[in-house]
Amino acid sequence: MSDPDAPVFPLPVADTLVACHDCDMLYRKRPLREGEKARCGRCGALLYTRKPNSIERSLTLALAALILFVLANAYPLLNFQFQGRVQQSSVLSGVRELYAQGMWALAVVVFVASILAPLLKILALLYVLLPLHFGRPPWRMAPVFRWIETLHPWAMTEVYLLGVLVAFVKLSDIATIVPGVALYSFAALIVAMAATDAALEPEAIWERLETRR
């Protein structure tokens, strides 16, 4: 990864200094109490935090998110009843229908934002957190953990749920709409994913990687 001639060399500064990601201000790191946050004095950005039992708590919540994700995708989201006919819709059937109607680019966007990115994010978190819980970093942990941050803005579970609710209200005028199991699972999934993010302390995980080298 780093060849000996590279102009970058590891220095003790890495452990003692921290730079603000929004304004580049340099700070000396200080030990925090559990639950405390360090903020940038110039622009107010969050610099680093310390969270209690970060790995165990985020691991538990990520496992819950995975179960809820399976439920949210295996069951119908909404049931549409009109003159004795019932039409079911799941997350995947929406993607499939867009694709079938020739809107493949739109199908890809919906697929990535509602299924692929959230699933990969949960799986990547489990891949990193589960071995760490048992005391050893997994194979190729750095690129996998880097991916989680890249995926984060594209996992739009909570936005998707609002889209479902708008569709629900729009159609309930003209037909009977019955919410399916997946709708409730989806709502719980959003809570589980947000709680996972809140419990996670990326700095601590990166530091574990450094001490291993």
Next chain:
Amino acid sequence: MNPALPVTAARAALARCHACHRLSRMKPLPPGSHVHCPRCGAALHLRKPDSLARAWALTLAAYILYIPANTLPIMTVVSMGHGEPDTILSGVRALIAGGLWPLALLVFFASVVVPVLKLFSLTYLLVSVQRKSRWRPRDRTVLYRITEAVGRWSMIDVFMISILVALVKLGSIATIEPGAGAMAFAAVVVITMFAAMSFDPRLIWDALENPDER
């Protein structure tokens, strides 16, 4: 600390890794060469590469796509062989006509207000950085943070269409077809997200240092 000369990581020749946030010392590099973070392997830069050029290109592309996104139908309700196209604004109007005020407000905010404000604030941030403005850097940083966080919420309409298309399939009685406007609209949202990601908020603060630097 001397307030006239803020100690930034760049000034100390330290590059902050985009991915794992570790600081690494940067020597001047020959153009075109790359160095990688010794901890996580991500490419290291003092500032996001070509930040202004990339953000401008993506923002302009989003402006252009914003026109078809609002003029072309996002979906067509076909009922008894008769099609009724819906644009983003006519969808909001239909919600108001149906008395669904809170929902109309939500969709109006997510699909009309957010994309427009996002494009304007990106343009403003880019112009202010290029003119090396020293005006209220902290507020401009907050504006950037909001711009970056709020963009994804515009996707509500796109997701709604994917649900409606799959649900309303009643043959000759009623079907819903997605329209080209939805594609343009999704592209606006995705492209402005990339534009916000390629903008580097640290450029706002660089103007406070020596104006002849960099």
